[in-house]
Amino acid sequence: MLYREWEKFLKQPTILDVADRAGVSKSLVSLVMREPDRVSDASRKAVLDAAQELGYRPNAVARSLVQRRTNVIGVILSDLHNPFFADVADGIEDAAFQRGYRAMLSSGFLDPNRERGAIETMLELRVDGLIMLGSMMKVVDIEKVAASLPVTLLGRHTRSKVVDSVGVDDSAGAEAAVDYLVSQGHSKITHIHAGSAAGSPRRRIGYEKAMRRHGFGKHIRLVKGAFTESGGAKAMTTILESGDLPTAVLAPNDFAALGAMETIDSAGLSIPGDISLVGYDNLALAALPRIGLTTIGQPRVDLGRDAVHLILERLDENRESARHLVVPPNLVVRATTGPPRVHSTGL
Amino acid sequence: MLYREWEKFLKQPTILDVADRAGVSKSLVSLVMREPDRVSDASRKAVLDAAQELGYRPNAVARSLVQRRTNVIGVILSDLHNPFFADVADGIEDAAFQRGYRAMLSSGFLDPNRERGAIETMLELRVDGLIMLGSMMKVVDIEKVAASLPVTLLGRHTRSKVVDSVGVDDSAGAEAAVDYLVSQGHSKITHIHAGSAAGSPRRRIGYEKAMRRHGFGKHIRLVKGAFTESGGAKAMTTILESGDLPTAVLAPNDFAALGAMETIDSAGLSIPGDISLVGYDNLALAALPRIGLTTIGQPRVDLGRDAVHLILERLDENRESARHLVVPPNLVVRATTGPPRVHSTGL
């Protein structure tokens, strides 16, 4: 038993040890592990018993080497702290597991260089596919990676011919928000946008489109902010100082909405009494007491599942051409929206 | 070039391809990759150039097989969504990377069975060490795992002789909270606890100890809640309905504090005017506008770093006996605490 006592951890038993003890060949043991049905009852029992007694555990490293396949899907999260990514990662792990794969997560630390390093590690580890959540890298660089393995870009849109993508229809989300506000009686709806940051342009387009569709083109008003709390706060300050108050504000995401909320609060105005506020992303914090932010939700777990399926289509079904999936978002109504005060209901 | 066109992805070049092209032996190539200094300048350049031209990337799977070491540390997060774990994971990835290791994250989905499965996968993958963040499993089961590799338990205390642990001094944190409240003039401080849930007993002990130390033993009051928002809300309701209001409440964690906050709000009482409130954990949400929760912070990144070091001590320095690290927490003062109203300042 302790025949190698000088080793800190006992040498793990191999398939050969099991074969010896069971009195069969290593090939048979291997077969029992992979396709138990193809083996006679007696052998199967002998092997299984021996494996049990020795505490044998297949060595995935050796298996991967000969199979040239690790059954691992690499996932690079640009930011571990983003709760949106955490949800998506859950969906990924789940879907991967059900198809016999494992997910290996790694953080990109919001830094393209560290992200690049994380990818390099994944490639050395020979993961079978790569899912990038909110990557900070340039698409051309990602396309180079896609020469070695299937890559899916999640949460970013692309028309690439080699990397797949799955994203949310940001335009539709913004439209839904405007539609809802209009249904509540709003017409003076201002949009804080985040410039050309990922996702923002499409949200802006949806906003403008919906405003025009409702005949409120003249009320379109865009204020530059950012995807951050302070970006939202500054933009809101600009709006308040302009003196021309809208009855509703559509923020580019929940963080910005939070900043706007703070600004409105400290100006002594009420939400939604004076101004209705809508965020985007439906982060967990949007549901917190005292916050209760109306926002646009994204089917996160579905996104994860879809990303895995895209990888597996290339791996197991030999798909060659890129696919780009777009899933629709949904509106989540909470406490920061309501009808505008009567005197401003227009008409 | 496309000599294997039928393959979806080009066969990756191996060390042999590089050796051929550089006109040297495979052993030399291997040496260049590992210890470039031991090779003549000419050979080094030839090999590096050849590798570059072929796009060679070392195969970590093959290397791991022969070295019987993967240079990967497995990390099981009981819950990906817990922002506390995300911070710690950051610290782990960072520290591991600096020591030449990679971290492989996996979620336990808050379910002991799935956690068990995640461990099994890690073991098959032959990770070199395992860090468990907030594990839901029994310590005896984890100790069995520790027979195969070094295991560090993080965020849970244990006296185990085989698994290491690193945790926060929960008792000291609760003491610090009480000390601060007393310094503000409070004496009627009530503690909502979470029964025997991980961490709660120590926090309660710290509370009681500090209360006695200040001579407020008679004001010790414990109300059973839980580590959840609803748990905090219910406990707070109990307190309010008792009619005997404390001037300050120490919640078992931030979520519970949030629930308590909601209850106090809807009772029409003010924070901190009527009741000061202290949480525990310093989650990101504690810093949000409108929330501004005073709470006990934990040095998360340090925790991660320490956990990695514990693993590496066993791996690289042959430590045999278990170590249990305890790091001190720190108080973060925000808006939910202040002096009690004058009429209740006691004396």
Place this chain on the structure above:
DNA sequence: CTAGCCATATGGAACGTTCCAATTGACTAT
């Protein structure tokens, strides 16, 4: 009694590295 078949089981090569003992050859000291 022989041929053929089928289910079951086997040995050896391969996967892409690292490790180690052994080889080479230039140079130095005698």
Place this chain on the structure above:
DNA sequence: ATAGTCAATTGGAACGTTCCATATGGCTAG
């Protein structure tokens, strides 16, 4: 000239699996 030294390099044996072509042996049909 000869032996010794040293740096640089090499070939072959591992590592623990899977895969594949082949062997074994009992059974059935002629």
